Amino acid sequence: xxxxxxIASRLIGFVLILLIGSIIYQFTIYPSIKKSEGWLQHLxxxxxxxxxxxxxxSSSTNKAFGPTDTDQRSIVEIVKNSIQHKxxxxxxxxxxxxxxxxxxxxxxxxxxxxxxxxxxxxxSFGNNWIHSGLENSLQRNLVxxxxxxxxxxxxxxxMKVYNYQSPAEHHSAIEYGEKFAELPFxxxxxxxxxxCDSLFKASKTPEEGMTMIRHFGxxxxxxxxxxxxxxxxxxxxxxxxIPIVFIILPxxxxxxEFLVGNDLRNLVEQNADFLQKRYSTxxxxxxNLVDDLDETVFFESFPTEHYTSVGRKHIxxxxxxxxxxxx
Amino acid sequence: xxxNSVQFILFLPLALLLYYAVNANRxxxxxxxxxxxxxxxxxxxxxxxxxxxxxxxxxxxxxxFSTSSKIKKRWLLALSLVSNFSLLILFKYFHFLxxxxxxxxxxxxxxxxxxxxxxxxxxxxxxxxxxxxFQTVSYTLDVYHGRIEPEKNLGKFALFVTFFPQLVAGPIExxxxxxxxxxxxxxxxxxxxxxAFQLCLYGFYLKMVIAxxxxxxxxxxxxxxxxxxxxxxxxxxxxFGFQIFADFFGYTLIAIGVAHxxxxxxxxxxxxxxxxxxxxxxxxxxxxSLSTWFRDYxxxxxxxxKHSRNRWILAILLTFGLSGLWHGAxxxxxxxxxxxxxxxxxxxxxxxxxxxxxxxxxxxxxRWISTFIAITFGWLLFRxxxxxxxxxxxxxxxxxxxxxxxxxxxxIPIIGFFMLEILFRQQRIDQFLENKSPLVxxxxxxxxxxxxxxxxxxxxxxxxxxxF
Numbered sequence: 182x183x184x185x186x187x188i189a190s191r192l193i194g195f196v197l198i199l200l201i202g203s204i205i206y207q208f209t210i211y212p213s214i215k216k217s218e219g220w221l222q223h224l225x226x227x228x229x230x231x232x233x234x235x236x237x238x239s240s241s242t243n244k245a246f247g248p249t250d251t252d253q254r255s256i257v258e259i260v261k262n263s264i265q266h267k268x269x270x271x272x273x274x275x276x277x278x279x280x281x282x283x284x285x286x287x288x289x290x291x292x293x294x295x296x297x298x299x300x301x302x303x304x305s306f307g308n309n310w311i312h313s314g315l316e317n318s319l320q321r322n323l324v325x326x327x328x329x330x331x332x333x334x335x336x337x338x339x340m341k342v343y344n345y346q347s348p349a350e351h352h353s354a355i356e357y358g359e360k361f362a363e364l365p366f367x368x369x370x371x372x373x374x375x376x377c378d379s380l381f382k383a384s385k386t387p388e389e390g391m392t393m394i395r396h397f398g399x400x401x402x403x404x405x406x407x408x409x410x411x412x413x414x415x416x417x418x419x420x421x422x423i424p425i426v427f428i429i430l431p432x433x434x435x436x437x438e439f440l441v442g443n444d445l446r447n448l449v450e451q452n453a454d455f456l457q458k459r460y461s462t463x464x465x466x467x468x469n470l471v472d473d474l475d476e477t478v479f480f481e482s483f484p485t486e487h488y489t490s491v492g493r494k495h496i497x498x499x500x501x502x503x504x505x506x507x508x
Numbered sequence: 509x510x511x512n513s514v515q516f517i518l519f520l521p522l523a524l525l526l527y528y529a530v531n532a533n534r535x536x537x538x539x540x541x542x543x544x545x546x547x548x549x550x551x552x553x554x555x556x557x558x559x560x561x562x563x564x565x566x567x568x569x570x571x572x573f574s575t576s577s578k579i580k581k582r583w584l585l586a587l588s589l590v591s592n593f594s595l596l597i598l599f600k601y602f603h604f605l606x607x608x609x610x611x612x613x614x615x616x617x618x619x620x621x622x623x624x625x626x627x628x629x630x631x632x633x634x635x636x637x638x639x640x641x642f643q644t645v646s647y648t649l650d651v652y653h654g655r656i657e658p659e660k661n662l663g664k665f666a667l668f669v670t671f672f673p674q675l676v677a678g679p680i681e682x683x684x685x686x687x688x689x690x691x692x693x694x695x696x697x698x699x700x701x702x703x704a705f706q707l708c709l710y711g712f713y714l715k716m717v718i719a720x721x722x723x724x725x726x727x728x729x730x731x732x733x734x735x736x737x738x739x740x741x742x743x744x745x746x747x748f749g750f751q752i753f754a755d756f757f758g759y760t761l762i763a764i765g766v767a768h769x770x771x772x773x774x775x776x777x778x779x780x781x782x783x784x785x786x787x788x789x790x791x792x793x794x795x796x797s798l799s800t801w802f803r804d805y806x807x808x809x810x811x812x813x814k815h816s817r818n819r820w821i822l823a824i825l826l827t828f829g830l831s832g833l834w835h836g837a838x839x840x841x842x843x844x845x846x847x848x849x850x851x852x853x854x855x856x857x858x859x860x861x862x863x864x865x866x867x868x869x870x871x872x873x874x875r876w877i878s879t880f881i882a883i884t885f886g887w888l889l890f891r892x893x894x895x896x897x898x899x900x901x902x903x904x905x906x907x908x909x910x911x912x913x914x915x916x917x918x919x920i921p922i923i924g925f926f927m928l929e930i931l932f933r934q935q936r937i938d939q940f941l942e943n944k945s946p947l948v949x950x951x952x953x954x955x956x957x958x959x960x961x962x963x964x965x966x967x968x969x970x971x972x973x974x975x976f
Binding site: 187188194195198199201202203205206210218321332335336338339340341342349350353356357360361375378 | 512513514517617623624627632698716720950953954957958961962964965966
């Protein structure tokens with residue numbers, strides 16, 4: 182056999198194997214894989230099918246945590262009962278504006294809502310969230326959200342054809358931020374590491390305070406990578422003529438002040454102000470609730486943006502006011 | 509760029525195209541360029557280290573060769589060893605030896621430069637540093653001992669150090685074996701591509717289907733061993749043995765297959781190691797390029813078996829201990845090495861294995877079982893994060909088990925792996941497929957290809973040996 186014929190016959194053989202494998206996969210294994218790996222798509226599609234007028238993007242903060250909470254309703258459920266419009270939420274843990282934008286891009290034209298409300302979480306602009314180990318799972322989820330054959334999606338996921346960061350890369354990015362990202366203080370708190378070290382020396386029980394510093398001790402400026410995602414959402418809203426409302430979530434600033442001192446509280450408030458000003462000037466409505474709530478409405482096991490029913494009702498009330506206002 | 513990445517799948521045809529497009533006597537330049545691009549694909553800053561290592565050994569080897577003074581030769585060799593190993597120590601063992609100590613932490617806290625240095629050295633181990641360091645050190649040692657003549661062309665020597673198929677995880681090749689092949693005129697045949705295809709296909713199958721799926725199954729258990737029942741732990745220890753084998757053997761087969769496309773035959777690194785009847789036999793079949801390196805450059809210079817019994821024991825323990833340390837900057841690796849060393853000494857002194865043909869079935873079975881259990885226990889030391897985890901592994905048990913999730917489907921390719929390995933009867937896949945009917949060949953191709961398509965893991969697993 183001539184070499185060309187030899188190669189051609191083998192190639193045809195492999196294409197056939199690929200095709201047969203692909204068909205077997207598509208109808209046998211892929212549906213269950215897509216169900217487990219593509220849960221984000223399922224969640225979004227299930228909610229979008231309801232054709233709501235208002236779409237609320239949130240994270241785990243939307244929900245109740247703990248059986249002791251008297252009212253187990255989520256924020257969106259509280260809102261639902263007090264407005265004339267139909268509202269649904271898309272929420273899951275560790276989600277952020279980058280994923281919200283990916284979901285927005287994929288909404289079919291006939292399911293577009295009339296208004297979109299999005300939680301902005303000051304913590305999600307920090308290194309600890311941006312380089313979270315949970316990010317790979319979210320990014321891999323998006324791999325399955327398209328019309329490609331299952332085999333292609335499977336290979337893309339197994340060959341990590343997505344925004345993948347290895348655990349070592351996550352770790353070194355966070356460590357670099359903690360050691361070298363400068364904070365706008367004239368005192369010794371010029372980096373997260375120095376701040377944590379000084380707290381460690383000064384306090385007998387520094388752990389919670391150090392956790393707070395690690396999660397909130399960042400300075401949001403124009404170089405922040407999460408800002409680009411928020412900008413993309415704003416641009417998308419303008420292009421689709423859909424008004425966007427950002428809610429800057431309440432943080433446990435009183436607890437921060439108690440544990441760490443004024444600096445962290447000021448930094449969190451400064452970051453929230455920055456976000457509010459930046460997006461207000463882009464004609465986006467921003468509700469800044471960062472210091473609206475006192476310590477008692479935050480869950481102890483989640484010292485930051487996870488609330489008791491009192492906290493959730495407060496956020497819901499602010500949302501209701503905004504939805505019902507003519508603006 | 510890892511072998512199982514889209515970047516590599518695009519990189520390889522481009523490298524081949526360029527390689528075959530140029531005149532035969534200039535192909536090495538293309539290969540050198542592509543090797544640097546391949547390495548820069550990990551982190552461009554790591555290039556500085558490999559260039560440094562190349563320059564040091566190139567010049568020192570020239571000086572060693574040109575001088576007749578034995579003392580001068582010795583000093584030059586010492587300079588090469590210090591340069592190479594200090595780089596390795598700084599980037600691989602810095603945290604283990606210095607960075608983690610309280611006095612250095614205090615120093616780094618009070619000094620910005622030290623803090624920066626600490627971050628640089630703990631930034632992540634430069635990929636392949638242990639492999640190319642050992643390869644260049646063996647070159648200088650061989651020049652020193654007069655076994656080889658040094659390469660005069662810096663570029664050609666650089667290619668010996670950086671040849672991309674074996675750069676990041678071996679096999680660790682000797683200059684006398686690898687270097688001549690890189691510059692021999694080579695005309696590819698259909699057979700070349702078939703062999704490369706067979707090796708790569710089976711390599712990808714071992715890595716993406718077997719190793720990564722096993723890794724996904726057992727990683728949660730090794731992260732929180734106290735939560736799992738004892739049966740799961742024991743099974744996981746065995747499964748890790750197969751994971752690491754499939755991972756590293758898979759990588760090696762791909763490396764050998766890719767090297768074939770450039771006319772280079774790399775050495776075999778594995779020869780069915782789990783079929784061994786003694787630890788001695790295991791080490792002649794597992795990571796052969798590293799074990800022969802330690803034999804030739806550590807064990808034999810330490811005296812080998814030519815001196816007293818105590819000195820032999822010391823040489824064995826030191827060789828295995830250093831081999832453990834080579835694998836990683838953690839005390840668990842040293843214990844792993846020492847465990848192998850101690851078992852090796854006991855086995856050789858008290859129960860030396862007779863030739864295989866003189867062993868009866870019962871003896872063979874007992875030796876195989878005891879060797880396999882010892883290797884598995886060794887893997888447990890290798891896999892845990894700290895020695896404390898070993899006691900947790902056996903003392904604390906929970907009620908979770910590794911079979912809670914729906915993983916039974918994955919056992920189809922895993923059982924397939926065992927069947928193939930038995931079928932191959934200690935041969936490499938290409939040797940087994942040679943002279944086999946098209947039906948057998950295509951059945952194996954179809955099984956492995958469909959397994960890769962349908963069952964490759966989606967988790968976070970990387971090549972285990974890349975971290976070394």
